[in-house]
Amino acid sequence: MEIxxxxxxxxxxxxxxxxxxLVTACRAWATGPxxxxxxxxxxxxxxxxxxxxxGWHWQPYKYTRTADDVNGERVAEFPDWxxxxxxxxxxxxxxxxxxxxxxxxxxALINFYDGQAKLGMHQDKDERSSAPVVSLSIGDTCVFRVxxxxxxxxxxxxxxxxxxxxxxxxxxxxxxxxxxxKVYEGTAxxxxxxxxxxxxxxxxxxxxxx
Ligand code: MD3
Ligand code: FE
Numbered sequence: 144m145e146i147x148x149x150x151x152x153x154x155x156x157x158x159x160x161x162x163x164x165l166v167t168a169c170r171a172w173a174t175g176p177x178x179x180x181x182x183x184x185x186x187x188x189x190x191x192x193x194x195x196x197x198g199w200h201w202q203p204y205k206y207t208r209t210a211d212d213v214n215g216e217r218v219a220e221f222p223d224w225x226x227x228x229x230x231x232x233x234x235x236x237x238x239x240x241x242x243x244x245x246x247x248x249x250x251a252l253i254n255f256y257d258g259q260a261k262l263g264m265h266q267d268k269d270e271r272s273s274a275p276v277v278s279l280s281i282g283d284t285c286v287f288r289v290x291x292x293x294x295x296x297x298x299x300x301x302x303x304x305x306x307x308x309x310x311x312x313x314x315x316x317x318x319x320x321x322x323x324x325k326v327y328e329g330t331a332x333x334x335x336x337x338x339x340x341x342x343x344x345x346x347x348x349x350x351x352x353x
Contacts, residue, residue: 150311180195194255197222199249254343283326299320
């Protein structure tokens with residue numbers, strides 16, 4: 144369903160098997176070459192969410208190939224199978240065959256939330272491309288807050304994101320403020336391979352070249 148123009152939520156889009164495969168892949172990325180970490184913020188804080196990146200390494204407010212804030216290693220390659228998954232996501236969300244075929248995400252941020260983790264309201268503006276962001280959720284259900292492009296406050300809409308859900312943010316919704324105010328601890332189905340917590344994968348186009 145379309146939450147706002149360009150913001151499409153497809154609940155239960157991933158099969159249980161796809162969820163298990165993504166959990167396995169994300170577990171491997173979480174251990175290296177750049178281990179998952181609580182991202183340090185410029186003003187000295189650390190995020191409660193833990194993040195590991197593939198393709199390009201994100202830290203506020205830039206993307207680099209190497210993780211100079213972690214261990215200096217180059218991040219893992221962005222696999223072709225994930226490009227294909229991103230294209231299928233765009234096709235199912237928008238029904239735009241040509242737009243989907245042209246979509247070539249080159250980075251993903253993989254966020255892990257424990258029961259206490261939150262993500263404050265923010266815009267994603269570190270990419271030099273306005274191509275859509277594809278979001279996949281696995282594990283615990285959360286409250287996802289979708290706001291507006293002008294302020295980090297009201298008006299906003301709270302929706303629940305559950306395991307297997309796809310969300311695509313493009314067009315007029317690409318630069319909306321959004322956040323995760325609450326994770327419902329203990330709601331994950333262990334059959335996905337994630338006994339507790341929430342995993343979110345966001346594919347993006349950085350617009351960068353080496
Ligand atoms: C709307 N992640 O990594 S996913 C992020 O659940 C981020 O981990 C959240 O916000 C999470 O930056 C939300 C949904 C999402 C991701 C990116 C967006 C919504 C977006 C970019 C633009 C607009
Ligand atoms: Fe975001």
